Amino acid sequence: MGDDTSQRLLDAAEMLFAEHGFVQTSLRAITTLAHANLAAVHYHFGSKDELTRAVFVRRLKPLNEERLARLTVLENSGGPVTVEAVLTAFIEPSLQLRRAGVQGERFTRLLGRAQLEPSEALRDFMNEQYAPVLERFQRTLVQTLPELSPVDIHWRLCFTLGALSFAYAGALWAWLPFKVREVGDERWLQQQLARFLTAGLRAPPLEKEVDMAV
Amino acid sequence: MGDDTSQRLLDAAEMLFAEHGFVQTSLRAITTLAHANLAAVHYHFGSKDELTRAVFVRRLKPLNEERLARLTVLENSGGPVTVEAVLTAFIEPSLQLRRAGVQGERFTRLLGRAQLEPSEALRDFMNEQYAPVLERFQRTLVQTLPELSPVDIHWRLCFTLGALSFAYAGALWAWLPFKVREVGDERWLQQQLARFLTAGLRAPPLEKEVDMAV
DNA sequence: TCCCCATTCAAACGCTTGTTTGAATTATCC
DNA sequence: GGATAATTCAAACAAGCGTTTGAATGGGGA
Numbered sequence: 001m002g003d004d005t006s007q008r009l010l011d012a013a014e015m016l017f018a019e020h021g022f023v024q025t026s027l028r029a030i031t032t033l034a035h036a037n038l039a040a041v042h043y044h045f046g047s048k049d050e051l052t053r054a055v056f057v058r059r060l061k062p063l064n065e066e067r068l069a070r071l072t073v074l075e076n077s078g079g080p081v082t083v084e085a086v087l088t089a090f091i092e093p094s095l096q097l098r099r100a101g102v103q104g105e106r107f108t109r110l111l112g113r114a115q116l117e118p119s120e121a122l123r124d125f126m127n128e129q130y131a132p133v134l135e136r137f138q139r140t141l142v143q144t145l146p147e148l149s150p151v152d153i154h155w156r157l158c159f160t161l162g163a164l165s166f167a168y169a170g171a172l173w174a175w176l177p178f179k180v181r182e183v184g185d186e187r188w189l190q191q192q193l194a195r196f197l198t199a200g201l202r203a204p205p206l207e208k209e210v211d212m213a214v
Numbered sequence: 215m216g217d218d219t220s221q222r223l224l225d226a227a228e229m230l231f232a233e234h235g236f237v238q239t240s241l242r243a244i245t246t247l248a249h250a251n252l253a254a255v256h257y258h259f260g261s262k263d264e265l266t267r268a269v270f271v272r273r274l275k276p277l278n279e280e281r282l283a284r285l286t287v288l289e290n291s292g293g294p295v296t297v298e299a300v301l302t303a304f305i306e307p308s309l310q311l312r313r314a315g316v317q318g319e320r321f322t323r324l325l326g327r328a329q330l331e332p333s334e335a336l337r338d339f340m341n342e343q344y345a346p347v348l349e350r351f352q353r354t355l356v357q358t359l360p361e362l363s364p365v366d367i368h369w370r371l372c373f374t375l376g377a378l379s380f381a382y383a384g385a386l387w388a389w390l391p392f393k394v395r396e397v398g399d400e401r402w403l404q405q406q407l408a409r410f411l412t413a414g415l416r417a418p419p420l421e422k423e424v425d426m427a428v
Numbered sequence: 429t430c431c432c433c434a435t436t437c438a439a440a441c442g443c444t445t446g447t448t449t450g451a452a453t454t455a456t457c458c
Numbered sequence: 459g460g461a462t463a464a465t466t467c468a469a470a471c472a473a474g475c476g477t478t479t480g481a482a483t484g485g486g487g488a
Contacts, residue, residue, distance in 0.1 A: 039466075196370055198417070256476085
């Protein structure tokens with residue numbers, strides 16, 4: 001089975017995408033790093049776009065599946081469904097991926113970038129991957145936070161994902177005058193994130209004012 | 215003065231960058247849209263990279279200057295410096311830019327992308343632009359939120375910028391089953407953002423636990 | 429009117445890109 | 459072991475890229 005070559009291509013692509021971006025990474029760089037022939041990409045995946053999608057599917061699908069699984073467990077546990085618990089069901093699997101090794105860390109760095117990507121094809125693909133998960137989490141949060149409207153929750157989930165992505169991408173680490181570079185403890189970051197986002201999600205809704213069109 | 219051509223080039227570049235991304239936008243597309251000659255870019259800016267930087271400087275510099283100005287006014291007003299007020303000093307100028315027209319909206323859509331950009335040159339440039347502003351806001355928040363450590367505040371500012379960027383980029387709008395597409399009221403979004411982020415920044419710090427390395 | 433400087437222009441440069449092709453090689457099964 | 463399919467390979471393709479060049483063009487001061 002040429003699965004071996006496929007895996008090597010995916011690994012190489014993931015690594016180079018994280019390092020240099022999607023567009024800037026050439027198939028020649030990928031195949032060289034993977035010790036494969038240039039034509040191997042088209043043989044195994046069909047095109048560069050499909051390779052890109054495959055890179056995401058490989059890790060994002062299990063990731064989102066675990067998020068949903070955890071949410072289901074939480075809802076079926078019978079206990080009260082807190083905001084923290086819902087948030088943890090969403091965040092923890094990705095943190096776990098990061099702790100798993102360099103590959104996981106690299107991959108999470110890609111996730112935020114992919115969502116802001118200008119390429120309509122990739123963005124549509126990401127939406128397709130995230131939509132069911134976000135809808136599901138939204139439905140749960142609507143019940144957990146009955147004082148908020150679904151639109152409120154939609155946007156707050158949007159903010160949540162943004163904060164998460166920036167944290168993973170390590171954006172803006174450099175500006176800090178003193179050293180935080182060795183973030184080291186991912187668990188600490190997770191707690192910091194959960195603290196921030198829980199408070200944000202729990203914030204009281206806007207008072208109705210002026211004319212609300214939405 | 216060829217200023218006219220320069221401006222048209224900047225406008226065209228900004229528009230195409232927002233639409234298709236930095237790398238995907240060719241100088242030929244830019245100069246065609248700007249009704250300029252291909253060589254005009256190198257004549258007026260020197261290279262594509264410098265054109266890119268110029269696109270950002272044109273709007274980001276005034277934007278960050280106004281942020282700092284508002285913060286200064288706030289601090290000199292004598293009244294109590296609340297988290298909301300600090301946050302507003304940071305957010306409002308960008309919202310104002312968005313309300314100003316399509317160009318402003320397009321530009322803010324670029325901002326998030328630029329921070330997650332893999333190109334080290336552009337990322338360094340963005341850090342250079344943001345560093346003084348974020349440091350300044352951090353210093354103020356350290357006093358406003360004395361129960362938080364500077365590192366806490368650093369990360370929460372990071373989350374803040376992430377949420378802001380995602381909101382501006384309109385990332386993940388598509389997943390919502392019902393229609394929110396016509397966000398319409400930017401003011402409403404601003405309030406929603408401020409509500410969320412204020413609560414996040416105000417969240418109590420993590421309890422010291424286990425061994426804290428950072 | 430002439431000159432000079434800033435600007436514009438068409439054309440070409442060398443290089444890299446994703447993709448295709450058809451033959452060579454390797455593995456699989458009867 | 460020979461046929462059949464799966465996989466790899468080197469080579470070439472056309473197209474697009476950022477950049478450079480050197481001549482043409484334009485308007486303003488002497």
